[in-house]
Amino acid sequence: MNRKRTFAVSLVLMIACAGLILTGGASNADAASPKLKVAFALLWTIDDQGWTTAHYHGIEYLKEKLGDKIEVSYTEKVLAADAERVFRNYAQQGYDIIFGTTFEHMDPLLNVAKDYPDIVFEHCSGFKTAPNMGNYFARMYQGEYLAGYMAGLMGFHNVGTVATNPIPEPIRGINAFTIGLLKGLKEAGHDAKGDKVNTIVWLKAWRDPINETTLAETLVARKHDLIRQMADTPDSSVAACAAGVPAIGYGEDAARYGADCALVSSIWNWGPIYVDKVQQVMEGTWKTGEYWGGFDRNNIVLSDFHASVPEAVREKVLAEKKKLEAGEDDIFAGPLYDQQGKLMVPEGQKASDKDLLTMRWLVKGVSGSIPQ
Template identity: 40%
Template sequence: MKKLGIVLLLVVCSLIAACSKGTDAPPSDAAAVADAANTGSDGERERPRVAFVYLGVPGDGGWTYEHDQGRLAMEKELGIQSTTVENVPEGADAERIFEELAQDHDVIFGTSFGYMDAMYNVAQKHPDVKFMHASGYKTLDNLGTYLGKEYQSAYLVGMAAGKMTTNNHLGYVGAFPIPEVIYTINAFTLGAQSVNPDAKVSVVWSNTWFDPTTERQAATSLLDKGVDVLAAYQDSPASLQAAAERGIWGIGNDSDMGKYAPDHYISNPVWKWGPYYIQAVKSVMDGTWKAESYFGSMKDGITDIAPFGKNVPQDVQDLVMAKKQEILDGTFDVFAGPIADQAGTEKVAAGSAMSVDDILNMTWFVEGVDGTIPQ
């Protein structure tokens, strides 16, 4: 990354660190320094001013950590010093932060579903600023969305779970009852059933993205029901750790969580945001950016599975990796029929597959899931 000098480097680090640690330093202060770092020797800005808004902190070891890794990859590749604002709750505070950043940034990434309305409102007032929202569905000429087909990864770890269960009772702690989580649970279930037709998946909701205490309580409720493999869709490893304490196999989320329960860890879906962030900011720089609803695949490098835990049998690993290759080759579609819902009603006929739009709007569970979707 190009710097103006040692002094400027120290100033940049100081301000970004202050913002990252949740101090009162306003986003515009860090933005001013980032703008200087993105300016040529003649004073003319050469690169866009980019900002990232995080619900948590990179230290969560999950969702925010992987977004921050993607941001760092973008900075390294494009020579851009970006602004980060951490611990921004969804709601009115988020709208205020996005409004402040829009005053002195060209590109703003919002990395939580709950930022959607805030970003939509601010984007309408700042048509010259480009906004990109992770996991949402509202768009404008200057507001795009981005996400990845994590359900491909969920299917694969579901296969491993289906092979490793001994009582065919799997558990899943869902975050919020939104399509992103619902279709991930469905893919996990379909993966498990593909190798073990008797596998069932019990679901409870934590209604959190990152709240270890609440997530542990939800996990415990499933462990008390006798599940012998437990998966979760949150940013913390709380469910995985709760499972390990009972001697139960666990599956994490977002980032490689094997270190939190090495003896009882299977694997988990992981995000790799670097390719998207590099591509998106490059398109701004070369003038080709346009608002889109990006939905990257495993083949695009946006999603993958973490390395298997040390106690996962080799035959299970080989089975999963063979299916992964089919996904990469484009010869296997997770949501190809026949697929039925919980009531046994056919939702996807044999010989057909769900469209991207249908997947992104999924509000029903597949057959074999024990749980409800609150309305």
């Protein structure tokens, strides 16, 4: 058989297979026309048990609340390289509001927003806005703070954290958790002064089930008494359970995904944001801006506690949660010191939202560093 032909056959084969991959993510659209059209671009599949599942729960909530007035579509696995095409496609089809749900969607969304001034764009977890593009995020660190507080009250003083990527969002979460942990330990009568109570190890990925497992097992072998999951998949919590060490879930309720030892999980709750934004567009009251809600606006929720969490601890944690629900967020109130003991937030002051969004230092009590 001649070489060129075999080469061509092989090429066709490869292209066919590549096509299969690209269409691996599903698109879903409801029919009907006069309704408001809402579109979502999702990072991964709706059943990733983490980030995208949380957004999907938000979409389901939106449909439940406004289902008869809107038409909702979503596309899965919209990676950075493909994002602009997906957004442009939705814009051309006349969608009224388009959501980009991961950090990497920011610039592609902005590019398309410039070309379609009459369409509303909303971006999750970024920092750029336009007259017709707003951004939104949830104060996950509040849930992480409560989880840390609970762990401290229960006397855990050697936590091992499976951290993800060394950028401000996880760093903020690590700090909030550690601040809560130290507060809890103090109230429980443990003298944790000067101790490193929370050891962090970076995965350098948002999800990587095999390495999450390896990392959690390494931390268990290093005799850490509690494993804290930060990755999108529950595998580090599951691995901790299998090794007989309690875990703390993140993003979704880890206990629902096989980590039956998870003491508590802090969970994204995007639904209320989506209903608000869509309603504003419907009523013509939508304005661009930056939205960052926490427990006060029900954008973060806490899972049920594990049976082993004592009643007294639950009461204290829930009392602290009440404060956050009332808008009293003093988590990053001074004095706060970094790992070297340098004063970062003086007494009487509080880290501003801008400080939080650009946070690149770890609080005292954390063992580990931020890789460059």
